[in-house]
Amino acid sequence: MSYLTPYTVIFYIFAAITVLSAAFVVFTRNVIYSAFALLFTFFGAAALYVFLSADFIAVTQVVVYVGGILVLLLFGVMFTNSIMNAKPKSDVLHIVPGTLLLLAMIGALLYTFYTTHSWMPSETMLQGSIVERIGFETMSRYVLPFEMASILLLAALIGAAFLARFDKPANHE
Amino acid sequence: MEQLATIGLNHYLTISAILLCLGLFAVMTRKNAIVILMGVELILNAANINFLAFSKYNGSMQGVMFSLFVIVLAAAEAAIALAIVINIFKIFKSVDVSSIDSLKE
Numbered sequence: 709m710s711y712l713t714p715y716t717v718i719f720y721i722f723a724a725i726t727v728l729s730a731a732f733v734v735f736t737r738n739v740i741y742s743a744f745a746l747l748f749t750f751f752g753a754a755a756l757y758v759f760l761s762a763d764f765i766a767v768t769q770v771v772v773y774v775g776g777i778l779v780l781l782l783f784g785v786m787f788t789n790s791i792m793n794a795k796p797k798s799d800v801l802h803i804v805p806g807t808l809l810l811l812a813m814i815g816a817l818l819y820t821f822y823t824t825h826s827w828m829p830s831e832t833m834l835q836g837s838i839v840e841r842i843g844f845e846t847m848s849r850y851v852l853p854f855e856m857a858s859i860l861l862l863a864a865l866i867g868a869a870f871l872a873r874f875d876k877p878a879n880h881e
Numbered sequence: 882m883e884q885l886a887t888i889g890l891n892h893y894l895t896i897s898a899i900l901l902c903l904g905l906f907a908v909m910t911r912k913n914a915i916v917i918l919m920g921v922e923l924i925l926n927a928a929n930i931n932f933l934a935f936s937k938y939n940g941s942m943q944g945v946m947f948s949l950f951v952i953v954l955a956a957a958e959a960a961i962a963l964a965i966v967i968n969i970f971k972i973f974k975s976v977d978v979s980s981i982d983s984l985k986e
Contacts, residue, residue, distance in 0.1 A: 712886075719888050727899050730923055734907045739916060746919055749900075753926045756896065759888070760933040762945055765952070769929075772952050777922060777959040784915045784963045788976045799912045801979060806910035810902050817898040827890045832940035842949070845942050853946075857953045864957035871964035 719759055726752030737800075739789065743782050750774050761834045764842050893934035900927035914966045914976040918959065925955045 729748035736742055750773040757766035800806075846854050900923050907920030929948045936944025970976050 716886060716888060719892070723892070723896050726896060730900050730903045733919055733923065734903045739913055742916055742919055746922065749923065749926070753900075753930060756893065756930060757933055760893065760930075760937045762933045762937070762948070765929075765933060765945060765948055768949065768952055772956050773922070773926075776956055780959050780963050781915060781919060781922075784918075784966055787967060788915065788970045799977070800910045801912060802910050806906050809909065810906040813902045813905065814899060817902075818895060821891050821894050821898070827938065829890065829938040830940040834937045834940055834942075834945075838942070838945060841942055842945060845946055850946050853950060857950060861953065861957055864960055868960040868964040871961070872967050 719756075722752050722755040722759070725749075726756060739785050743778065743785055746781070747774060747778055750778065761836065761838060763837055764839045890934055890938050893930055897927040897930040897934070900924070900930070912977045912979050914969065914978050917978065918962050918966070921962075922955065922959070925951060 726749055729745045729752065732745040733742045733749060736745065750769060754766040754769040754773075757763075757769060904920040904923030904927065907923065908917050911917055911920065929951055932944040932948040932951070934944075936942065936948075966976055969981060973981055975981075
């Protein structure tokens, strides 16, 4: 009657990493610490995706979030806090209603999950690698969203480059 | 105890709910615009965990594809938001969202 299989233990370790580092992101006052704790949250979430047999999404998470978004956020932190300022603090406001809302929402959601009837999983759960199925779905049913995502990314690229460039002609007038 | 031993849908939903609430807390209480962006990323990750969990236990591919598009949108959103934050910093010399209160220079 042993409850602790390696699968369960590893799942709980990654769940703890995800939740605790997310809590650290939110509760620490130092912006740099927040950014680096977010790294562990993204890695923990990627590990949870592997548990959900979405291996391709896990790799995409590591590449896009850790390699792209986190670097962008760190760049933003470095850019908007002067290097001389040794402690880039972030002030808080509405701390009491925020905490109340946090606890109330977690309580309400978990109460709903655990007191209503249990879920009925399908007979055919996703098993093994799904990379091949993602390829088929992308090129058949989801080909229009796929192309639209490319247009959106191009627009976002041009827009971000336009917004962030240094010498706007309008600023010299 | 048995519910703790076998990993089911409720475990993933619990993690996702906690991440969502922490992200909302960051968006509500922080003044620094970059930490607010981090809160938004936490919320998007929570949504992704939900999509993938329901997709696995449903046996269909819809949630997986949707989470892929969520990641694409999150990347675009982060790039645009950082550009806006850098512009705000250039104009107001601060990224404190409670001190940014004018629409015109």
